[in-house]
Amino acid sequence: MNTAQIELTGIEKLFRLGDSTVLALRDIDLCVAAGEYIAVMGPSGSGKSTLLHILGLLDRPDSGSYHLEGRDVTTLSAVEQARVRSERIGFVFQSFHLVPRLTAAENIALPMILAGIAPAQRAQRVARALRDYGLDNRADHRPDQLSGGQRQRVAIARATIMEPAVILADEPTGNLDRATGEEVMRLLESLNERGVTLIVVTHDGVLGSRARRQLLIEDGMLRADRRRPAEPCAGPT
Amino acid sequence: MRRPDLIRFARDAAAGNPLRTFLLVLAMAIGVGAVVVLTALGDGARRYVLDEFSSIGSNLVIVLPGRSQTGGFNPANAITSTPRDLTIDDAQALLRASAVHRAAPLAVGTSEISHAGRLREVTVAGTTAEFIEVRRLSLAQGRFLSPGDWRRAAPEAVIGAKIRDEMFGQQPALGQLVRVGDRRVRIVGVLAASGQGLGMNTDELVLVPVALAQTMFNSNTLFRILVEATSREAIEPASAQVGEIIRLRHEGEQDVTIITQDAVLATFDRVLGTLTLAVAGIAAISLAVAGILVMNVMLVSVTQRTSEVGLLKALGASDATIRNAFLCEAAILSVAGALLGFLVGHAGAALIRLFYPAFPAYPPDWAVLAALATALATGTLFGVLPARRAARLDAVLALSRR
Numbered sequence: 001m002n003t004a005q006i007e008l009t010g011i012e013k014l015f016r017l018g019d020s021t022v023l024a025l026r027d028i029d030l031c032v033a034a035g036e037y038i039a040v041m042g043p044s045g046s047g048k049s050t051l052l053h054i055l056g057l058l059d060r061p062d063s064g065s066y067h068l069e070g071r072d073v074t075t076l077s078a079v080e081q082a083r084v085r086s087e088r089i090g091f092v093f094q095s096f097h098l099v100p101r102l103t104a105a106e107n108i109a110l111p112m113i114l115a116g117i118a119p120a121q122r123a124q125r126v127a128r129a130l131r132d133y134g135l136d137n138r139a140d141h142r143p144d145q146l147s148g149g150q151r152q153r154v155a156i157a158r159a160t161i162m163e164p165a166v167i168l169a170d171e172p173t174g175n176l177d178r179a180t181g182e183e184v185m186r187l188l189e190s191l192n193e194r195g196v197t198l199i200v201v202t203h204d205g206v207l208g209s210r211a212r213r214q215l216l217i218e219d220g221m222l223r224a225d226r227r228r229p230a231e232p233c234a235g236p237t
Numbered sequence: 238m239r240r241p242d243l244i245r246f247a248r249d250a251a252a253g254n255p256l257r258t259f260l261l262v263l264a265m266a267i268g269v270g271a272v273v274v275l276t277a278l279g280d281g282a283r284r285y286v287l288d289e290f291s292s293i294g295s296n297l298v299i300v301l302p303g304r305s306q307t308g309g310f311n312p313a314n315a316i317t318s319t320p321r322d323l324t325i326d327d328a329q330a331l332l333r334a335s336a337v338h339r340a341a342p343l344a345v346g347t348s349e350i351s352h353a354g355r356l357r358e359v360t361v362a363g364t365t366a367e368f369i370e371v372r373r374l375s376l377a378q379g380r381f382l383s384p385g386d387w388r389r390a391a392p393e394a395v396i397g398a399k400i401r402d403e404m405f406g407q408q409p410a411l412g413q414l415v416r417v418g419d420r421r422v423r424i425v426g427v428l429a430a431s432g433q434g435l436g437m438n439t440d441e442l443v444l445v446p447v448a449l450a451q452t453m454f455n456s457n458t459l460f461r462i463l464v465e466a467t468s469r470e471a472i473e474p475a476s477a478q479v480g481e482i483i484r485l486r487h488e489g490e491q492d493v494t495i496i497t498q499d500a501v502l503a504t505f506d507r508v509l510g511t512l513t514l515a516v517a518g519i520a521a522i523s524l525a526v527a528g529i530l531v532m533n534v535m536l537v538s539v540t541q542r543t544s545e546v547g548l549l550k551a552l553g554a555s556d557a558t559i560r561n562a563f564l565c566e567a568a569i570l571s572v573a574g575a576l577l578g579f580l581v582g583h584a585g586a587a588l589i590r591l592f593y594p595a596f597p598a599y600p601p602d603w604a605v606l607a608a609l610a611t612a613l614a615t616g617t618l619f620g621v622l623p624a625r626r627a628a629r630l631d632a633v634l635a636l637s638r639r
Contacts, residue, residue: 053632053633056551058550058551058632058633058636059632059633078555078556079555079556079557082550082553082554082555082556082558083553083555085550085551085552085553086552086553086554087553089553091551091552093636097544097547097548097551097636099545099548100253101249101250101252101253102249110549110552111552111553113238113239113242113246114238114549114552114553114554114558115238115553116238116239116242118239119242158552162553
């Protein structure tokens with residue numbers, strides 16, 4: 001029996017541009033089970049990034065509720081939300097977002113530093129991550145000394161170092177060439193195979209079709225929800 | 238976030254922009270350095286004056302002829318405005334006072350000293366054997382003026398170290414006959430070089446018996462009477478007794494001014510202490526300026542690192558963590574600046590002492606502590622606003638900034 005890991009009901013998000021208000025998301029209902037691989041697709045400006053930000057607790061919806069692992073996270077305080085981001089969610093960005101003055105190893109360690117994990121344990125986990133992601137001999141390189149693929153591998157290592165339940169990737173291959181992008185996607189998919197829920201935002205149809213489930217968002221509305229193999233999802237509780 | 242990690246993170250962030258960090262540290266260092274150097278100057282001036290005053294003797298009461306007027310015009314003064322002269326008899330009479338330990342009359346004038354074709358203008362001070370004790374002077378060679386009857390004009394002189402060097406060079410001075418004005422006197426002693434002495438430099442002084450000086454200048458008045466009280470506590474009674482004796486001797490008129498060394502010292506101490514404080518206050522303005530600079534630079538830093546702040550939030554940093562990181566950075570910069578300024582200030586004070594050895598330019602401890610504390614406080618205080626701005630950044634907007 002699979003319970004819903006992520007459950008959105010009636011999520012709406014408004015943006016105010018001058019006098020007019022734009023509905024970035026309208027009435028989104030979504031139910032995601034643990035370990036799913038989802039591609040969120042749609043034209044630019046459709047609201048797919050906004051959805052990702054709400055899923056990642058970087059943004060609060062204007063209405064609707066968001067249950068993460070059975071807990072209503074929309075009502076949490078900012079400090080508690082930060083804690084959920086730290087422990088349960090990993091982000092991968094299109095532009096990598098590495099801290100330029102820190103080395104690869106330090107960038108990977110950053111979430112653990114923020115979470116206050118002891119240095120000895122940090123060093124151990126960073127060493128393992130560097131080995132796992134083939135960055136052994138790049139540990140002391142700063143981002144400007146790394147290739148695009150290496151940078152994104154560092155970013156993925158950073159996103160997974162806290163062993164999150166969900167990885168949110170916003171156009172993870174957008175700044176990479178096809179071969180490197182393929183490599184990064186395989187890396188993300190291998191994480192998904194180990195049980196991590198993977199949600200990728202992309203406007204690339206080929207990339208999206210790799211996912212077992214595709215969400216199509218247009219004008220802030222969920223137009224289509226296709227699955228390749230049928231996966232059960234518990235109804236609203 | 239653990240404290241060592243927070244400090245390391247802030248330090249790395251500061252080191253990430255060396256020029257910005259350098260300028261900020263420099264501004265703070267100039268502020269602290271200015272306080273240290275300026276208070277060193279102010280306090281040095283205070284100590285210099287106090288040392289000068291202390292060097293003229295201890296437990297001293299000085300009697301000057303004439304009354305210093307502090308009140309308004311008094312018709313009585315119009316009639317008896319000419320003060321009576323102070324005489325040797327007056328000085329001798331003071332010895333009868335119980336609180337007076339010693340007294341030395343002083344008659345001063347300028348004259349010429351000549352020996353073996355060398356001639357020099359000098360200040361001649363006529364006094365008695367007690368002078369050396371009252372003024373706490375010491376001799377380099379020979380003896381001081383012979384004790385005994387103050388009215389005996391023995392033809393002898395004691396000269397200052399500089400006079401000795403200029404008149405005799407390498408030749409022995411003791412026992413030599415020199416001409417002072419129109420008198421021939423024998424040199425019986427040479428004063429040890431003292432270097433300083435308020436108003437009158439004893440190195441360039443020729444001391445002769447007071448009676449001799451008075452005949453030399455054809456006058457029987459005294460310039461000063463120096464009175465040494467029996468103890469520090471006796472200064473006030475001595476001053477009162479001296480005033481009373483002089484008043485009785487001058488037909489009931491208080492026509493002398495009596496200065497106690499303590500009163501003068503206290504006044505100078507107060508005046509120059511206030512000066513030091515004022516100077517420190519002026520220097521502290523530069524610290525406030527440095528504080529505003531901290532704020533400015535930190536605000537720029539927050540703007541430049543907006544996307545980093547967004548990232549930190551995405552990675553699970555709470556607002557408090559981000560605020561602390563920026564505050565910590567401001568504090569580190571302030572500490573670094575304050576320490577550098579501390580060193581620069583002390584180096585500056587040491588340089589002043591090197592070039593003016595007589596000037597004790599040591600910054601007072603309170604000023605150094607206050608400067609360091611102010612630097613830290615302003616730096617951190619002005620860091621609060623940028624830190625709060627960073628903490629309040631919207632994560633989504635911050636992340637979208639490149």
